[in-house]
Amino acid sequence: MDDLRSGTRNKRGDWSPSHHPEIAFYWKTPFDLRKWGKFLIDYVWPWNAFHMAITLLYWHFILPDWEVMKTLSWDWALWLYAVNGLGIFLLYGSIELVYYVKRRQGTRFKYNAKFPSEQPSDVFWFKSQNIDNFLRSYLSGIVFWTLVEVLMLWCYANHYVYWLNWSEHPVWLTLLLFATPLIHEVNFFVIHRVIHIPFFYKWIHSVHHNSINPSPWSSLSMHPVETFLYHGVIWWHLVLPSNPLIALFQLHMAGYGALNGHIGFDKLELSDETALDSHAYLHYLHHKYFEVNYGADGLIPLDYWFGTWHDGSKEAQAKMDERYEKKVARLNS
Ligand SMILES: [Zn+2]
Ligand SMILES: [Zn+2]
Numbered sequence: 001m002d003d004l005r006s007g008t009r010n011k012r013g014d015w016s017p018s019h020h021p022e023i024a025f026y027w028k029t030p031f032d033l034r035k036w037g038k039f040l041i042d043y044v045w046p047w048n049a050f051h052m053a054i055t056l057l058y059w060h061f062i063l064p065d066w067e068v069m070k071t072l073s074w075d076w077a078l079w080l081y082a083v084n085g086l087g088i089f090l091l092y093g094s095i096e097l098v099y100y101v102k103r104r105q106g107t108r109f110k111y112n113a114k115f116p117s118e119q120p121s122d123v124f125w126f127k128s129q130n131i132d133n134f135l136r137s138y139l140s141g142i143v144f145w146t147l148v149e150v151l152m153l154w155c156y157a158n159h160y161v162y163w164l165n166w167s168e169h170p171v172w173l174t175l176l177l178f179a180t181p182l183i184h185e186v187n188f189f190v191i192h193r194v195i196h197i198p199f200f201y202k203w204i205h206s207v208h209h210n211s212i213n214p215s216p217w218s219s220l221s222m223h224p225v226e227t228f229l230y231h232g233v234i235w236w237h238l239v240l241p242s243n244p245l246i247a248l249f250q251l252h253m254a255g256y257g258a259l260n261g262h263i264g265f266d267k268l269e270l271s272d273e274t275a276l277d278s279h280a281y282l283h284y285l286h287h288k289y290f291e292v293n294y295g296a297d298g299l300i301p302l303d304y305w306f307g308t309w310h311d312g313s314k315e316a317q318a319k320m321d322e323r324y325e326k327k328v329a330r331l332n333s
Contacts (some may be wrong), residue, residue: 001269003108013113017266020311021282023298046276048181051256054087055249069157081146084255085138092137092216092259096130099265100215107264109275111284112213123210133217136207143218144227145255152234152247162241172245180250182300185259187233189295189302195226196294211262214287219258230254261286261296278295285310291318 003009007017025035039114062083064076098104100115101252106111116129124132155161166173195205204223222230231254237247261283265274279297286293293309295303303309307323310316 001105001108001267001272001275003267007109007266009113013107015107015110015113016312017265017281020313020316022299022311023301023304023309027301031200043178043181047257047260047279048253051252052249054256055245055252058083058248058252059245063153066157069153072154074099077146077150080149081142084142084146084149087138087256088220091256092219095259095263095268096216099263099268105265105269108269110264111266111281112264114213116211116213116215119213121210130210130215130217133211133215135137136221137217137219139220140224141227142255144224145220145231145251148228148231148234149248149251153237153244155238156244156247161238164241164243166243169241171239172241173246176240176242177246177249180246180253181296183236183250184233184253185294185296185300186302187236189300191226191229191232192294195229196291209287209290212287213264214262214284215264216259216262218287219262228256281312282310285312289320291324292316315322 003015006019007015009015025032025039029035062080064079068076100117119129120127121129125330126132127274156163164173192205194200202211204225207223208221208226210217211221220227226238233253233254234247234251237243237250260279263278263280264284265278265279267277269275282293282297289310292308293303294308297302298304301309307319310320
């Protein structure tokens with residue numbers, strides 16, 4: 001595929017898209033029905049459909065009996081850790097293998113022309129971003145994801161929280177299911193903005209930001225506190241009346257969906273004609289510039305409203321530079 005038909009490449013070889021990401025259309029033209037049709041298809045397919053498929057697999061084949069989950073135990077906690085670890089290994093590992101190890105599409109659609117394995121650095125364990133990110137994912141990211149999951153299932157099993165049935169509350173639960181990406185974006189923006197406060201950044205979030213040029217293994221390479229807050233998005237379902245299937249879907253959107261921002265390619269070529277949109281650009285810019293794009297795709301565009309939206313355009317760059325200069329002047333005065 002010719003990536004220069006939809007983007008440009010600079011002298012360093014870094015590629016960027018010509019079409020800049022936009023906030024969700026309904027904030028500007030809410031009554032455009034054709035846009036709603038396309039939006040809803042993109043909303044569901046393919047990523048959220050994938051997370052739902054994974055959730056249904058867990059629901060039917062992985063989760064222990066609710067009777068078992070009434071009691072906290074290492075047995076089922078370790079079982080869930082093993083399944084989460086294997087699931088991540090298969091999903092992240094296969095993308096890493098095809099696009100970063102075998103480099104099937106070279107640097108086509110790749111934001112940063114360099115691959116992390118070409119840039120050893122002292123900030124990483126064993127000087128390797130890949131080894132560091134992989135180990136941190138399994139020693140921290142997936143551990144605290146599983147801890148959050150176990151606590152959530154234990155609360156539901158004991159009916160410590162609302163458990164609404166689909167047959168009695170189909171409308172509310174369907175609305176809530178469709179709202180999960182919105183909840184994800186708000187939760188992510190808030191916790192992410194907090195851990196960018198210098199004190200928390202230094203102790204917590206800098207671990208994740210060591211990867212300036214992220215790859216799939218960077219996704220869950222987080223400090224324990226960050227991964228606990230990030231996966232803690234499911235506490236929303238312990239407060240709002242909900243259902244464990246939706247809570248589990250919300251959790252998988254965080255755990256498996258963390259991949260999206262860290263793919264490093266704008267599109268993954270599936271054949272000569274077709275490619276999968278990664279939705280990675282905004283978060284890639286966050287890793288590059290740090291103080292922009294704290295949220296996700298702009299479904300609830302908090303970055304846009306708070307002035308930290310960066311879509312890769314010259315205007316957004318100038319706005320960020322101006323903000324940065326003001327900050328330096330403030331610190332100096
Ligand atoms: Zn990230
Ligand atoms: Zn950050």
